Amino acid sequence: MILSATIQEKSFGDKQLFQDATFFIEEGEKVGIIGRNGEGKTTLFRSLTGEDTDFQGEITLGRGVTMIATRQEHHGLEDETVLTYILHDLPQYSELKHILETYPETMGDKMHLIHRYSEALEQFDALGYYTVENEVEKTLDSFQLGHRVHDKIGSLSGGQKRLIEVAKVMISNAHLALIDEPTNHMDYAAKDAFLQWMTTAKEAMLIITHDRDVLERVDRILEIKDKKILNYKGNYTAYLKQNAGSTGAMMNEYELTQRRIVNVKQKILEYQRMKEKARDGGTIQRFKRLENQSRQELVELEKVEKPTFWVDRESVQDMGLKTGEQYQKYKAKNIRLHGVTGDEGYSRLLVNVADLSLGYDSILFEGVNFQIREGEVVELRGRNGAGKTTLVKTLLATLNGEKFPATVYDGVIDIDKKIRVGVYEQETPAAILKKSLTEAIEHIFLSRGLPVGDTKVRQLMSDYLFTPGDANTPVNQLSGGQKARLQLIDMLADKPSLLVLDEPTNHLDLPSIEELEQALNNYSGAILYISHDTHFRKQLGGVVVQL
Secondary structure (H helix, E strand, C coil): CCEEEEEEEEEECCEEEEEEEEEEECCCCEEEEEECCCCCHHHHHHHHHCCCCCCEEEEEECCCCCEEECCCCCCCCCCCEHHHHHHHHCCCHHHHHHHHHHHHHHCCCCHHHHHHHHHHHHHHHHCCHHHHHHHHHHHHHHCCCHHHCCCEHHHCCHHHHHHHHHHHHHCCCCCEEEEECCCCCCCHHHHHHHHHHHHHCCCEEEEECCCHHHHCCCCEEEEEECCEEEEEECCHHHHHHHHHHHHHHHHHHHHHHHHHHHHHHHHHHHHHHHHHHCCCHHHHHHHHHHHHHHHHHHHHHHCCCCCCCCCCHHHHHHCCHHHHHHHHHHCCCCCCCCCCCCCCCCCCEEEEEEEEEEECCCEEEEEEEEEEECCCEEEEECCCCCCHHHHHHHHHHHHHCCCCCCEEEEEEEEECCCCCEEEECCCCCHHHCCCEHHHHHHHHHHCCCCCCCHHHHHHHHHHCCCCHHHCCCEHHHCCHHHHHHHHHHHHCCCCCCEEEEECCCCCCCHHHHHHHHHHHHHCCCEEEEECCCHHHHHHHCCEEEEC
16 A cells, blocks of 8 residues: 545535545556545645645555656746756656765765765666656657747646646656546547556556546546545446446435434424323323434434435436436436527538638648538547647637638638537636636626526526535636536527537536536537547547548
8 A cells, every 4th residue: 555545524615525534545556536526636636745734634655655746736837947847846856866966076985975876876767867858858749749848837828737747747657646637638649648658557546537538447436425535446337337336225325314304203293292192290201201312313314414426327227217216306416508409400501611721830731621510510630739729710710700810721611600609618718717707607698798687697507516605706716627617608608509619528527528418419509529538529429520
């Protein structure tokens, strides 16, 4: 065992995240962490790395174990080059480098310093640090970032910083790697490289992810649910089976508790009536004692909180009729998507792209042809930098009659100007970043000339799983999952007939991804999407346009 953790109590503001939660990591294990957005996954990582010590409990790292973690924020590091940043974060690199550079001039004939210098030489070699700069560039090349190795961290986009963090972990040779949502912003080739490394690497990994391709490669899954950390042996497929079984058992237990509450309340009323009718002092005392015992039992029963019940839709279909009906009664609240039914009702041509060559100073791609009709699905596929997002933005600029910096070198873009388009982007629009959540929702509707009031805002917040406490939170302080749900509100505000989706599953939790997939399968309008989520692509299907 290289890590064990017990968190007796951890709260964030007035919300309790963990209570008597425990888990462990064995040497070389690949462990996935899942849980609904806001349940405490990132907070758990911050506790493990020592960034957050405000909790009751104990975290024990095995003797001599080195740990590395992906970083969420880079404040104060903006002026470091990518190479310097990665090297300084590698376990023991800075310490060993300092010894190798300074000891030859200072150690003289002091044997303890000579011995430490000799050890440092061996460790530096064993960790592969003599060739580490080449390894950094090679790994970054697999993410198409090799040319940025000497650029400053502050010049990178959010997605590029995330890839830098993953590259850092991949070359660290640490005993334990803590990795947060590694495949967000990766294209299919980079994702394949990461999955191959993950499968063959010797280090243990604790990975926060809702990417089902990654979860299929893990040895165990830890699920954060109801303030606990639940353990499931095996990969995602194994988890789904175990989760369906345990959820059925929990539903039965919860239902028995609810029935017992009803029975105990009835008993209390009966003991009260019997006590009032009794004339004998001993009999009155006996019924009073029984009433008090029942009241104490009721207090304990009512302390039992309703567990969170979620089962994937395929497992629900495999449940018996009775269990399936029970699940529909008790299942966890999920997002409710508005405006995803479409209203055109016939197969008119919406988008026509013919022999298109597009680029900036040079051509990104050429000879691209596709059409999108009402009800059709089209997937844009290609490496990062191939021009997928450029093509999408050029289409949207053409629709809105705006200028876009990309150059159409050849070909035709023809779009029906009457269609309404809903766009899901990787980055939250700058116009709403500093607004509170409620102000942002109002802005989304008012900017389109759509009616909106307090009642509608509250309903949308509830349907997309925001709490009343989120209302005044600035958008730039929302979690990745919360920003993703706000993007869905934005995309669907005016009931579009064409949806444009750019990596929509990034930051969404598993139930929300499944809800999105189901809603899109029921959508009668057209869809143009970019995704490197294999499961999501299988669900949506469609014609593939390769750039």
